[in-house]
Amino acid sequence: MTDRIYARIAGTGSYLPAQVLTNEDLAQRVETSDEWIRTRTGIRQRHVAAEGETTVDLAYQASLRALEAAGVQPEEIDLIVLGTTTPDLIFPSSACLLQHRLGANGCPAFDVNAACSGFVYALTVADKFIQSGAAKTVLVVGAETLTRMLDWSDRSTCVLFGDGAGAVVLKADSETGILSTHLHADGGKKELLWNPVGVSAGFKPEEHNAGVRVLMTGNEVFKHAVKALDSVVEETLEANGLDRHEIDWLIPHQANLRIIEATAKRLDMPMERVIVTVDKHGNTSSGSVPLALDEAVRSGKVQRGQLLLLEAFGGGFTWGSALLRY
Ligand code: UT7
Secondary structure (H helix, E strand, O other): OOOOOOEEEEEEEEOOOOOOEEHHHHHOOOOOHHHHHHHOOOOOOOOOOOOOOOOOHHHHHHHHHHHHHHHHOOOHHEEEEOOOOOOOOOOOOOHHHHHHHHHHOOOEEEEEEHHHHOOOOHHHHHHHHHHHHOOEEEEEEEEEEHHHHHOOHHHHHHHOOEEEEEEEEEEEOOOOOOOEEEEEEEEEHHHHOOOOOOOOOOOOOHHHHOOOOEEEEEHHHHHHHHHHHHHHHHHHHHOOOOOOHHHHHEEEEOOOOHHHHHHHHOOOOOHHEOOHHHHHEEEOOOHHHHHHHHHHHOOOOOOOEEEEEEEEEEEEEEEEEEEEEE
């Protein structure tokens, strides 16, 4: 045993909005089919936030569940870090709105924008706070309403994304928890996956042939994602002196089943040890890893003491991983 302070997952929670949009529903809107979507992505359905239901609403529900699972009261939280690309407002941050809703007023609260890697980035920040002794009980959230910025006439993007949120409560622990995190970014590829409007650059819909919407060159992103995830997985194993067979569960970003399978293959991991939820909710960006983690925990698959590898890749590009003993 060392003097190191670990950030241990004390509880997980998640939330999906009630409304479900199936592949068949989308086939009524654009030229696509259930078969194409399923075979190319693994997605069967996605959830869509109701009118007026926001990212913070989803984050709040997921956070309540994580706090309950951890047996932690909101006033015990001493930091909130929220990964999102679809905040309720430009400011205040969604983390501040969530903090007030939970009744955790006074603790620091901020958003992290790393697109689909938002949760892994937020988890890393929280881990550093705990390791340094600056925080003891941290709420980490990934929450998105990506469907708010989709072009519903663009079949190359609208079939992929959904809304959802996940959360974890981290507590300082002397025994075990997050073992290492590894983050990367490459801003040179921004145009392969982006939403090109913004406050400072201006809202210029005419330049991009539409309003606020996600644009993606899917097959290029696919190749970059597989390569980056392969490399961050290797980096994580090496940093911890681990053999790939020692990982108990892979909890990947849920964008595309084929990308997930490629990473599993790299780890020589049977799909039975990979958490897959993309079929149920599509790509929920920052929400995806904590949604999968919560499913893994609540289904009883993941047991205390097991070694989990979390990873994500997203717009930016950003990518990263977290290795933890649950
Ligand atoms: O979370 C952030 C990271 N994002 C990702 O990881 C997404 C990465 N990319 C992907 O998941 C995949 O590239 C997609 C699922 C987006 C696309 O799959 P693909 O196998 O790479 O297909 P493609 O883009 O090369 O397109 C193949 C064909 C094209 O038709 P042609 O040119 O071959 O005639 C597309 O126009 O599929 C067509 N297509 C569709 N057909 C039916 C594209 N979207 C659709 C659709 N329904 N929804």
